[in-house]
Amino acid sequence: MADLQDDLHPAAEAGRADEPYPEEAVVVGPEVYEPVSDPDDAPLTRARAVLAAHPVADGYSGLPQALRRLPWYDLDLGESAVDADVPRLRRGQVGAVFWSLHLPEGHDGDRAVGATLEQLDLAKAVVAAHAEGLRPARTAGQIVDARNCGRVAVLFGPAGAAALGDSLSVLRSLHALGLRVLTLAGASWAGEAGLTRFGEEVVREMNRLGLVADLSHASTPTIRRVLALSKAPVMFTRSAARDLRPHPANLPDELLAEVGEAKGLCLVPLTAEQAGPTVRDVADHLDHIRTLAGPECVGLSGTYDTRSAHPRELRDTSCYPTLIAELLRRGWEEADVALLTWGNVQRVLRGADFTAHAAQQRRPPSTATIAELDG
């Protein structure tokens, strides 16, 4: 399955009719990573070369919410009131970004479904209004399509668990509208004590649909249960290493090891609060998580436009090459950088789709209700 999901190695060309069918079975092994940069170049030059081939898939952005506060904006030409606009996404060599649909702080969860529909509507309108720079995408394949068209792919999610209104039908409707990621925190069925029976049914239905579970800010029992239960890889859209910096959403070492075993994906936020005040602090977290969970289980989460403070060298979305240069300076293999920036998110999204295709053959849509399962 890993071969099928690994986008770093493009699928073999379809066979040609004039070539004889091989007499013996041909075993296709994993392709060897082909370096794209000159090891003798300066780290920043190398970083740009690697990012040109393997751009950043950024796991969390609050841009739609930030734009809502502005009376007027122009993302095409540049917008200084936010951290991300099309010119800076291009300078930062960003190829894909997840737009958060989390409700603003202070929203009490009442009428969360309607509020999420409004967030989604706003996000879609922003993408549609910047068609030269941005393109909506739902799958790993569509992300690649967007990139081939020179557009930054925008994925919708994560949304908070409250967005479901405790209904699997609403989950399916939000998925139909383009939601790709759901954070399993902030609902009665995914609380401090872990998942309830309904919560487990939500995870199964997410697997069936191809919705990725986000476990940042989820409780430890919820994290453990989902790691065991989910048939598809999970994400942590904003989690660094707790042993380096205490923060409730950061993951302790033993959980990082479990994430590695489950082939989940921990996306490190580039914020001062969670990772630290310098680019070196962020790199320390990436080093730490790569060591504990593995290079295929770590990625990047800009967390821009969320009113968080960022390391000075990483103040906006144009700064990713600076971070990648720091990693290369520390001796990261190019292949690991390629996984970090692009390959791992592709793997998780392909895994989610793969699981969904398989599950849809076996399972009809779930009609379970919270009243029936959680009484």
Added chain:
Amino acid sequence: MTSLDDARALLAEFPVVDGHNDLPWALREQVRYDLGARDIAGDQSAHLHTDIPRLRAGGVGAQFWSVYVRADLPDPVPATLEQIDCVRRLMARHPKDLAPALTAADMEAARAQGRIASLMGAEGGHSIACSLGTLRGLYDLGVRYLTLTHNFNVPWADSATDEPGVGGLSAFGREVVREMNRLGMLVDLSHVAATTMRDALDATSAPVVFSHSSARAVCDHPRNIPDDVLERLPANGGIAMVTFVPKFVLQAAVDWTAAADENMRAHGFHHLDTTAEGMKVHRAFEETHPRPVATVSTVADHLDHMREAAGIDHLGIGGDYDGTAFTPDGLNDVSAYPNLIAELLDRGWSRSDLAKLTWQNAVRVLGAAEDVARDLRSTRAPSHATLESLDA
């Protein structure tokens, strides 16, 4: 050939587009969306007005499935998404019979394939919770009409069966209509007050529908359409889809219902009370006062009048099956449309008239709404107006 044979032959070519069917709500109430427990692939006449064999027998070629939810739910938006999910699951479950349809072209394609085009309509402005973003979400999920109100007013529009509120449409209400025009979602004026009908006809730049309403001149009930509004349909291009609900179409049934409600109130119950004691009082009344029965001819009388007032190009059919407890004699379920067509043939309606009534008018109206939307979208951005900003 009898006129019933003629009717069936005609429907084979120009099947019925029905404007309103409450099967999703019935499935929610009866079996909590357990589609296996009410499998519409087989006979469900013991529980429902609607199943696929009877839709086929009735010559139905397109159905607007209502994604209605009660207006008194604490939050109608998630319930509306559940109703939409129900329709999507029905379509996925019966792909040979139900064809998902979003456009007039989809409807024609379904007819060519011999499938039943399945569209969705939301019944009541409460389903958008005063949010144009939510309205667009419903459109993206496939909803192609919104009835502006149900039985009660919404903050921006008056219902036919409530006290006057904003006096028709408020400024935000007109903005809802404009945004629906921009999207290509039909404005449905069933259930709304006559003042709202007139305001909406003033505000809209696309044809409107009445998904299930009959003529007030034939039977004086607020759910029906007054003549001055019917007379505006030719200029607007819209359609009035006649409904069969006895307590709206038959004057004797209107009067009987009023008397029954009065009897309930006299016994200290709300007139819609469905508790055991309430139903007992109601049944006692029904035993001494037999419920008047509407017939196919009652509905045909409405169509004859609506044709006079609005013209043959502005009629359609909206049975409200599974949304009403009682049906006229001869129109007992979705298999019965041929009886209505036969009655109209007997009254001298021509084949081309009937083709307009059953199929062509409704398809034309959806197509026209799409054309208007295509024009408007090129010049107008999505509206982010709010109730507070316009109606403060």
